[in-house]
Amino acid sequence: MRRLIKNGQCLVDGHLQVRDILIADDKIEKIGEHLTANVPVDQIIDAQGLFVSPGLVDLHVHLREPGQTDKETVRMGSLAAAHGGYTTIAAMPNVIPAPDTPERLKNMLALNQRDGAVHVVQYATITTDRGGDELVDMAGLKAAGAFAFSNDGNGVQTAGTMYQAMKQAAKLKLAVVAHAEDDSLTYGGVMHEGDVSKRLGLPGIPSVSETAQVARDVVLAAATGVHYHVCHVSSAATVQVIRAAKAAGVHVTCEVSPHHLLLSDEAINRDNAMLKMNPPLGSEQDRQALIAGLLDGTIDLIATDHAPHTDAEKAQSMLKAPFGITGSETAFAMLYTQFVKTGVFSLAQLINWLAVQPAKLFGLNAGKLAEGKPADITLFDLTTPYKIKATDFLSKGHNSPFIGEQVVGKTIRTVVSGQDAYVNKR
Numbered sequence: 001m002r003r004l005i006k007n008g009q010c011l012v013d014g015h016l017q018v019r020d021i022l023i024a025d026d027k028i029e030k031i032g033e034h035l036t037a038n039v040p041v042d043q044i045i046d047a048q049g050l051f052v053s054p055g056l057v058d059l060h061v062h063l064r065e066p067g068q069t070d071k072e073t074v075r076m077g078s079l080a081a082a083h084g085g086y087t088t089i090a091a092m093p094n095v096i097p098a099p100d101t102p103e104r105l106k107n108m109l110a111l112n113q114r115d116g117a118v119h120v121v122q123y124a125t126i127t128t129d130r131g132g133d134e135l136v137d138m139a140g141l142k143a144a145g146a147f148a149f150s151n152d153g154n155g156v157q158t159a160g161t162m163y164q165a166m167k168q169a170a171k172l173k174l175a176v177v178a179h180a181e182d183d184s185l186t187y188g189g190v191m192h193e194g195d196v197s198k199r200l201g202l203p204g205i206p207s208v209s210e211t212a213q214v215a216r217d218v219v220l221a222a223a224t225g226v227h228y229h230v231c232h233v234s235s236a237a238t239v240q241v242i243r244a245a246k247a248a249g250v251h252v253t254c255e256v257s258p259h260h261l262l263l264s265d266e267a268i269n270r271d272n273a274m275l276k277m278n279p280p281l282g283s284e285q286d287r288q289a290l291i292a293g294l295l296d297g298t299i300d301l302i303a304t305d306h307a308p309h310t311d312a313e314k315a316q317s318m319l320k321a322p323f324g325i326t327g328s329e330t331a332f333a334m335l336y337t338q339f340v341k342t343g344v345f346s347l348a349q350l351i352n353w354l355a356v357q358p359a360k361l362f363g364l365n366a367g368k369l370a371e372g373k374p375a376d377i378t379l380f381d382l383t384t385p386y387k388i389k390a391t392d393f394l395s396k397g398h399n400s401p402f403i404g405e406q407v408v409g410k411t412i413r414t415v416v417s418g419q420d421a422y423v424n425k426r
């Protein structure tokens with residue numbers, strides 16, 4: 001099967017240029033100008049006026065299956081990813097049961113393979129059931145196909161446990177991907193501790209709960225040589241710790257989520273669970289530090305932390321509702337609209353953080369449009385405005401604070417291994 005994506009705008013050395021892309025089965029066969037004349041094809045896809053991007057890569061999603069399929073499933077979560085322009089996603093292990101044994105991991109890989117609309121790679125846990133201090137069989141999990149190790153949803157509370165995990169992961173050459181949160185510093189908070197939490201009378205989470213654990217971990221990472229990746233960095237002080245660690249040569253990388261770039265706690269003007277997530281939205285100064293961190297290379301990439309919950313759960317007060325918001329279907333358009341249209345980021349930078357870097361830093365064969373590479377390609381409309389609507393979401397979760405936003409950057413088509421994973425019916 002040969003398909004030709006014609007007359008799209010591709011990033012070439014950081015600038016948009018008209019290119020044709022010829023797909024043969026699951027690979028990109030050729031990229032060039034005016035490819036039609038000499039090649040027979042089965043289908044021509046008119047990409048005139050559209051941005052043709054490498055399929056986006058999301059290192060942080062929650063698919064909730066097995067165990068919480070009322071919130072999300074592999075099928076719907078991966079379709080949501082395709083709708084957002086993602087062609088590869090990495091699924092977090094806070095499911096029930098958690099992938100903490102080779103057998104459980106293999107079951108999840110089979111499910112991801114069967115139901116995934118995009119490529120789905122799978123994190124294994126660091127400790128049994130993501131709690132306590134009993135390390136998983138890391139070698140066995142690697143052999144079974146683990147992408148990396150993470151206890152996301154919770155921090156690893158004991159330094160000694162993290163140290164042993166890092167030593168083994170270093171030997172296995174897999175990353176330790178950390179949800180950094182010291183439980184002794186969170187005080188049952190539901191939002192960032194600061195002026196806004198005080199004004200609203202809601203219990204606050206001090207940002208030191210994140211920073212202190214990252215500071216501990218970069219020391220352990222330096223000692224073990226592991227690839228240590230920090231999830232959803234949210235505070236200025238954490239950015240500073242990572243900046244210093246990188247300068248000292250520690251193998252540390254990190255991600256920021258779209259919502260921490262787009263919103264601060266100042267957006268919380270009432271008890272609103274749509275703005276409750278972990279880590280919480282920081283101060284405006286934190287938000288500015290995250291943007292600066294991306295721009296100076298301290299922050300390596302953007303990952304959504306797509307965390308669907310049921311409508312009923314998120315209709316509750318911030319005191320009761322679970323932490324987390326969805327992100328797969330809004331990330332590109334929100335970031336493009338808020339940061340590229342306004343000149344804060346270039347389109348090439350945004351694609352670097354959403355596709356190129358996540359693939360490169362984790363050794364995924366993705367994130368790049370080139371001859372011989374997998375045909376994982378997304379077509380975006382960068383000009384027609386549209387409104388983000390919950391009824392357009394393919395995710396089972398509707399818990400997004402971006403519903404109602406007017407944006408540009410609509411996904412028109414998402415191609416995974418040469419096949420359509422999502423097509424917008426314009």
Ligand SMILES: NC(=O)N[C@@H](CC(=O)O)C(=O)O
Nearest residue numbers: 062152153277278307323324
């Ligand atoms: N981010 C969140 O607020 N929630 C995530 C867990 C996590 O990413 O830590 C979830 O699984 O719901």
Ligand SMILES: [Zn+2]
Nearest residue numbers: 152153179231
């Ligand atoms: Zn987390």
Ligand SMILES: [Zn+2]
Nearest residue numbers: 092152153305
């Ligand atoms: Zn998460």
